[in-house]
Amino acid sequence: MSLPVLLFASYADAFGARTVQxxxxxxxxxxxxxxxxxxxxxxxxxxxxxxxxxxxxxxxxSALVVVGDEIAIIPPVAGG
Amino acid sequence: METGVLHAAIVHAPIDVSALVARASHExxxxxxxxxxxxxxxxxxxxxxxxxxxAYEGMAERELHAIATEADVRFPGVRLVxxxxxxxxxxxxxxxxxxAAHMHRAPAxxxxxxxxxxxxxxxxxxxxxxxxxxxxxxxxxxATPVGKR
Numbered sequence: 023m024s025l026p027v028l029l030f031a032s033y034a035d036a037f038g039a040r041t042v043q044x045x046x047x048x049x050x051x052x053x054x055x056x057x058x059x060x061x062x063x064x065x066x067x068x069x070x071x072x073x074x075x076x077x078x079x080x081x082x083x084s085a086l087v088v089v090g091d092e093i094a095i096i097p098p099v100a101g102g
Numbered sequence: 103m104e105t106g107v108l109h110a111a112i113v114h115a116p117i118d119v120s121a122l123v124a125r126a127s128h129e130x131x132x133x134x135x136x137x138x139x140x141x142x143x144x145x146x147x148x149x150x151x152x153x154x155x156x157a158y159e160g161m162a163e164r165e166l167h168a169i170a171t172e173a174d175v176r177f178p179g180v181r182l183v184x185x186x187x188x189x190x191x192x193x194x195x196x197x198x199x200x201x202a203a204h205m206h207r208a209p210a211x212x213x214x215x216x217x218x219x220x221x222x223x224x225x226x227x228x229x230x231x232x233x234x235x236x237x238x239x240x241x242x243x244x245a246t247p248v249g250k251r
Contacts (some may be wrong), residue, residue: 078164099226101228
């Protein structure tokens with residue numbers, strides 16, 4: 023089983039994709055998704071505790087996700 | 103007079119500053135504060151030719167609106183109008199414009215300041231500098247002292 027995860031900017035460049043399928047079984051914690059991403063090709067450029075949003079809202083690493091959630095790993099923001 | 107968040111959007115086209123000021127203005131308003139963020143030519147000693155902005159659009163607009171709503175609560179009576187542009191911008195282009203209008207100057211100035219400072223911390227937007235020498239690099243503000251971001 024896998025979950026789609028959205029990537030942006032430098033993280034999209036690191037993985038060479040804007041969406042990646044991460045091999046985890048939902049429900050699971052955000053930190054499980056990050057751990058799985060970090061061992062995928064390009065994952066060495068992801069910090070251990072990146073910013074994460076679920077359903078377009080900031081969440082903590084301990085937050086749980088279920089199938090159908092919109093999961094996004096967010097690089098350091100730099101607007102303005 | 104309608105107060106609060108009148109407009110908060112992520113846009114792709116050049117920002118029309120005059121139109122945003124007009125939208126925030128009102129005959130009962132005595133102060134209109136405008137913050138304009140622009141693309142500058144030099145960063146950390148490197149010559150910049152342009153700036154590419156990317157946003158997580160659904161979330162960025164929602165977060166921008168949430169910040170503006172917080173400013174409305176902190177500074178009651180304020181009229182807020184703002185846009186952040188994404189895409190490839192050239193030197194001098196406005197990347198973000200925040201207009202805060204109020205009966206008095208202090209809340210007008212403070213509300214605009216509140217929005218831009220929170221935007222830089224919480225709105226999922228990224229920028230990649232394009233340098234004169236052809237190189238490009240995503241900016242990581244967490245590697246820079248706060249006042250210089």
